[in-house]
Amino acid sequence: MIIKKIFNNNAILAKDSDNHEFVVMGCGIAFKKSAGEKVDKALIEKTFILKQNDASEKFKLLLEDVPSEYVSLCYDIIQYAKNMLSTKLNDYIYVTLTDHIYNAIKLYDEGLKNLNPLIWEIKKFYAKEFQVGLKALEFIEEELGKKLPEDEAGNITLHLINAQLNSSYNKMEDVAEYTKKIQDVLSIVTYTYGITLDESSISYERFVTHLRFFFQRLNKKELIESDDDFLLKKIKAKYKKAYDCMLKIEKYLDIELTDEEKLYLTIHIQRVTQRTNE
Template structure:
């Protein structure tokens, strides 16, 4: 591989065998080098492949502006995260998380307080990602001498949820908000508090997560059976009315029409959890 661009002494860009731009990191890998020279492979510590040219350029710009210690910290956080999150984590996590931590540190320096309204729901619904966020906050505070609150654990978790699902951050936040709103409607409608520790509750919360992902992602199931629909709406009438309220909320808030198939599935799930 040849050097395409020297970002700093420790980070350069190059092209892989498919002529795609890559970011190459290693201590002193760019020191005393010039564009066109061969990369010393024994100095390569990490190679990053961004999804597109625009993303690669954003990554380069960010790396040229921030201290190396923050990027090394992000690399360690991602490495630790992979022990909990077994799904594929997109390389974009290095870009988004580096940007986030750098901004969070600046916010702390200016004494700007931050509260994440999704803290409780992320902690409850995305336990693995939240644990990654908790450990990341401990590491950040230790290495950077900051005092970031637990809300940052939820924000960092959101970046990992986003990198796992392949969404952009606004879409991931919308999914989390829809989960939150759906659970609130169910609890208010039935006058109950949903338990969290039972296998039934765990199954239901998992279902709600994927329901929200399908709705926001535009991937709702469309199968329809009029006979089953009539049986379900008559037998589970109260649960059906609750789901209709959820569907009305989604249409008003997100301008998305929930399919009849999703309505029926959610009705059955709510009936099970409220009557179980």
Template sequence: MITFKVDKILNNSLVLSKNSDNNEVILMGKGIGFNAKVGDLLDAEQIEKCFVLQQITGIQGYLNLIESLPDDYIELTRFLLDYASKTLQTTFRETLFFTLLDHLNYAIERYYSGVVIQNRLLYEVKSFYPKEFEVAKYGITYINQRLNISLPEEEAGNIAFHLVNGQSHQQTMQHTLLSVKMLKDIFNIIQFNFAIRIDKQSLHYSRFLTHMQFFIQRIFEQKQLQSDNDFVFQQVIRQYPDEFKCANIIKKYLINQLNITISNEEILYLILHIIRIVH
């Protein structure tokens, strides 16, 4: 049976130890630090997660933070991530525990200081990442009940950003924030060019949103769709000149934002989705 020796107790749920490679690790488990002593042995069955310190950027700062926080904050972060993982049926990067704990602590500090920071992308987060937002909203409600505080809905938007960014297949937080901003701007470009209000309850909107999310992800990963067949592209742009004009405006916007080139194949699919959403 694999065992770990307690080197330092951080709080009731976290202890420092070393793994079989003699690397420092943080062990997480319900109550594993409670009544524990340095030198005690822990069975693997007691451990929920094992974080290798050298794999976590800025870990010393997080360690200092953990030792300064109430156990409630640790437990609330654990609860939120467990709930999110089960509800969204996904896995998260190990670093999300630390970044989310840091964010929650900062949010609670701001609450007690009376500082309110408006999340200007709250509406877009609700629209683009509804599942993550609902999970985050539930988490905020739970935290408010446990701590007898009143964190605002904006915090659910902030936590949703962390959940999106923390999923294993996602990019950096900077990419996540930029993606949401670009999605918002692209929808505004389409609405302005066609003088319409897009029905955000429609199936075409949902399909377009999904396409754009994957499109932006492919751009970040440098995996754009490519094709040598130009015939269909030429046919479409002749038949739908207004949609092509709009797609070109979006193309120029993305080039300006990201300093990239965009393939005709990607523009073709963009035009087809614009056709669906505006007609």
């Protein structure tokens, strides 16, 4: 492995014999080194392999502006998130989260608070990711000696959610909008039925998960289609109240849903309200 570019004493861009590029980090890995020299593999602590070209290029640019300790810290947070959430994360998380935490620390040092108006909803709808966000605050305090407020755990959570949505085209604003709309949909259900939903139930968790991906499909204009409305007609007749509630949601969204999407929404509404009533 050969050094292609030096960012600082602890971070380099390297390439292997097949000309594949890697960002490599390690204490003193570039000390008294020059481009073209061999990488001392014994000093390698972290290796970044970003398969998305755009993410890779932006990450290299980020390394020129952000101190390596922030990059290393975010690497640890992301690895922890992958293990705890058992999911793949978009390569852009290495760029977006690192940039966010770097700027969050700068605001903290200036005595400014980066408040998250959706903190309550984030705790409620993304409990697992929020726990990772809280753990990230512990990482930050241990590594940098900065105790950031809980709102930052919420901000980190939004980055993790965004990275799970499988596309670099999703924006943080989309995730925030999804979160608000999920709350609005749940409010329509509770108001229609005059009940308090059991947030600890499996049906509730499945409904929220369905809504998360439903709004992603809606944003991408990729709603599920079907040529057969037989099942919807049966569900409409059997679960009239749930169907009417779904129509209220459709009206709130101000969009004509496909029969398949209407079907799934109605079934989820029936399940979550039925379990609560029982």
